[in-house]
Amino acid sequence: MQQKKRKTYPREFKIETVKLATEGDAKVPEIARDLGIHPNTLYNWINEFSAKPEAAFPGKGHSSESDAETIRQLKRENERLKMER
Incomplete structure (x- = not known):
């Protein structure tokens, strides 16, 4: 059975x-x-x-600023823990 691919729309279109x-x-x-x-898709976009906004x-692959900061903090903590070990 073949799965349908979910259609993606560009940010500008949305x-x-x-x-x-x-x-x-x-x-x-x-x-x-x-x-x-x-219609539910459009309501979700709204x-x-x-x-x-x-x-x-x-x-895809574009994280928000808060996500990027969290990743940076986790990487620093990971490095610190490696050094301690």
Whole structure:
């Protein structure tokens, strides 16, 4: 049995779609249908963008600043523990 690959959308597409849904007169289900996406997907994008517009939709391999800082701290601690050992 073959698995379906999940379709991915570029960050710019998501941002423009969210703006269309929040600033335009059209309703979310209409926009979603016109663009070929599920309405729940668009609602999720709206929620994510509303929470943190500058950090929304980072893409694969792009961590947020807080994630990057946590990784740096863990690497430093790992080095310290190696030295102690």
